[in-house]
Amino acid sequence: MSSASGGLAIEATGLVKRYGKTMALDGVDLAARPGAILALLGPNGAGKTTVVRILATLLRPDGGTARVGGFDVAKDPDKVRDLIGLTGQYTAVDEDLTGYENLVLIARLLDHSRAGARSHASELLDRFELTETARRPVKTYSGGMRRRLDLAAGLIGRPRVLFLDEPTTGLDPRSRGVVWRLIRGLAEEGTSVLLTTQYLDEADRLADDAVVIDHGRVVASGAPAELKATVGGQTLEVRPSLPDDLVAATIEAILAEECGTVPRRGGADGLVSAPLAGGMSGTAAVAAVARRLDAAAIPVSELGVRLASLDEAFLALTGPVSERVQ
């Protein structure tokens, strides 16, 4: 990598992108070390795809700068394109061509010789376990097969920086395993990878670093394990005996104050839960909540703490769904 950006594979500062009144990105900073896997996490509409498209030179930011491999994406897009591979969120292969032809096409566009393109294509098809369907038009592929072909196409030309927008969405557990192994393998060979995902779990298993964005802003960043730690890993749950809206709202208010995170209502039986903020003791929180509930004369049938799921940790970081739908 060029030393122009202190050896970082990807470096973005203050990225802003507007779509009319929507602020798709509102000042996003991120940095990826060479040879490392950086996960960009966020719920639907957070701005993940927008970040990827800007970094892959497909979209111009309205503000901020971004460098990939030391080259400015706005000023030196051609240099950036020489370095990167992209597998976008939506399939970018030709439906009418076979899987093999699709890969040969891309390889030829990247100046491989005819023979070189052919062997490169076969090799990638093999890696992604697509050899059997290689000679069939892509329109006859299943969703997961298409996704794998798309990932293979992103690897042609051995990119030094790889962008993968939700690489495992729509894959079955087996294919997901194949893709995870491949991504790890690429990183070990020195490829820098930025992948987006909606699952903290995936980031946890795959990534060295993670950045969580919501509403176009970075809400947390660090090693995935640290992220889990910041949201405590424990969830406090209250089930009122007589659930109704007013009771639930009161409980939410109490939990918000005592747990330091955004509470969530779970279904018809009135369950309200909130992850405990980092470093908080479970017993102390239960005691505090019990006192407040007693003072408010709210009878409960269940009150306790349990280990939070990663999904809850993620929701705690990004806020409840109702807030996201504008």
Next chain:
Amino acid sequence: MSEIVLRRPARPVRVLRQGLTLAWRGLLKIRHSPDQLLDLSLMPVTFVVLFTFLFGNAVAGDWHSYLQFVLPGVAVQTLVFASMNTAVAFNADLRSGIFDRFRSLPVARSAPLIGRVLGDAVRNAISLAVVMAVGFALGFRAHGSPAAVLAACGLMLLFSLSVCWLGALIGLLGRSPESMGGIAFVVVVPLTFGSNVFVPTGKLPGWLQTWVKVNPVTQLSDAARALMQGLPVGHGVQNSLLWTLAIVVVFAPPAVFVYKRRV
């Protein structure tokens, strides 16, 4: 993965090679779906048969002698219509995910445009071959030399190549593949029906004649008719070539410009 050593050829060579690679993509599609060949031949067959029998008796008294007059013009008309497919196909292409991939790669900005036009030229050649085959089957007789007939076909293909650039520009400017139909109609109908393809210029109303005489489709049809029937060509070939060049010069640069702005 094995290490790949790439030698980058000079820029113009790369652009052309990438263009040819993308044209190859278009031809693969024809090979994979034979219904595309049907698409390519349906319009030419319909045009020849329809216009020969529809106008044959009305304009020339009998369809057989009308066929001798109308076929070269119908060939030109078919090509102009076919060139508008470029608009639709290019517009759809631009919206498809695969263009994002091209754009994220070190592929020359103009390569997809060149690939589109070159690929469509081959498709147009197929359509032209179908027109001529149907024409000969129905009893069209060329009195010109085979070389002159081939020259006429070459002239028409060259012209269709230039109109493809107009098609590409329309494809770039249009909002959706569905909206292409309307725009293409407005371009194609005055060009083909406002010409002497179906009715000799002299038999048309006076106000129309002014346009018909300058219309490139008229010039090209005249040249093609003269070449195929072995008649004196006059300035027909020269005028057609000039029109072809003019259309490229007028429409290719803005197409490239708009394309570069878009991506």
